[in-house]
Amino acid sequence: MFSRRFEPSHNMSFTKGHRLNRSSSSFSKDSGVSKRRHESRRRPGTSSNAGASQSNFDNAAISPIVTLIVGQEQRIFAAHEHILASSPFFSHVLQNQMMDSQTKKISLPDEEPEIFSSVLEYLYKGDYYPRLVHNKKRNSWELEQSDEQNGAPEATIYHHSVDGELLKDTVIYCAAEKYGLEELKRVALRKQGLQSGIQASTILSSARYAYANTPDTDSKLRAHYLALIIRSRSTFKKSGTMQLEMFNGGTQLFFDLFVALCNHVDDMSAASPRTPRSGRGF
Incomplete structure (x- = not known):
């Protein structure tokens, strides 16, 4: 039960005519492998955590490769075992051999490929893209700007569990909760x-999720x-959507x-200053 007061920490606005298309991007080969390739949209040196994972690369060279089968479309990803083991979820799976031990395959049928x-x-x-960039002039964090060819990064993704759009960062936050990645939760919330x-309507469906x-x-x-x-x-x-949501409850x-x-x-x-009232109250 929610009983704690909170302080608004971020800004978000709404426009009725705003629509975003489904994203079809997947992870590039240079850090984890997907069989569906796309052009890199990432710029080096812009991440707020740019040096956080350097040790992962140093150890990954001698680490076995694990194949991951993701989503209803069974998209294929590959990652070094050492990298995956930094997640408590995957560390448990790997240590307890909760996978195909012969081929080192892990199945994640309920995950969205783009989120994974x-x-x-x-x-x-x-x-993760778009990265957080520190604006020194304003002393604030901003999202990395895309080049004109790729356009603005999409804020929502299509999710099969709701058959509709959800805020991508919300789904990533929930995935980070599942995989035990506390810092990723903080990054997703800030973004x-x-x-x-x-x-x-997207805000409400994302809140439910x-x-x-x-x-x-x-x-x-x-x-x-x-x-x-x-x-x-x-x-x-x-909002008619909000009215319906409240009615269903x-x-x-x-x-x-x-x-x-x-x-x-x-x-x-x-x-607010109190105004004296005449007569007796209830």
Whole structure:
């Protein structure tokens, strides 16, 4: 149950006409292997964690290769065993031989290939595309800008479990929760706070996904969505999707939202000077 007050930490805005297409990118061969190749969109030296994974490369040269079969389309990825073992989830799988020991294959049928591509990129490079870049003039973090040929990076992906669009960084956060990668969770949350122009319906579906794929003890991603909805309440008040969601109800999300709204109103009331009232109160 959500009872802790929170402070809004990021900005996100909404526009009704904004649509994003499905992404088809996959992880490049230089750090993890996918049988579907794409042109590299990454620039060296821009990541906030640029040197975080150098030791991984040093040890990977003598590490066996593990094949990973990902998603409903059974996309093939490959990674060094040493790299995968930095994740508690994969370390457990590898140590307990919960895979095909002859060929070193791990099956991840419920994972989205694009999400796993980003996780694998993080394991090798300490970040994933688009990378976080520090703006020295503003002393703030920004998302790496694409070149004109590739266009702006997509904020959403198609996810088979909801048959629709979800915020990519939310899905990566939940994958990081599953794989035990705490720093990746922090990176994904910071990047999500930099996104804008997302439809209210996508925000709600992503919030539901976040609640379904994080533990009740999660105090970061869930609070992020509650703060975001409250901060953008003028938009959600007019949202037919929100009205339908509230009508259907039945999820922890909406009770937490109710508690958060009450806390928000209480804080505003406490900050406002009280006006003396005549007569007796109730």
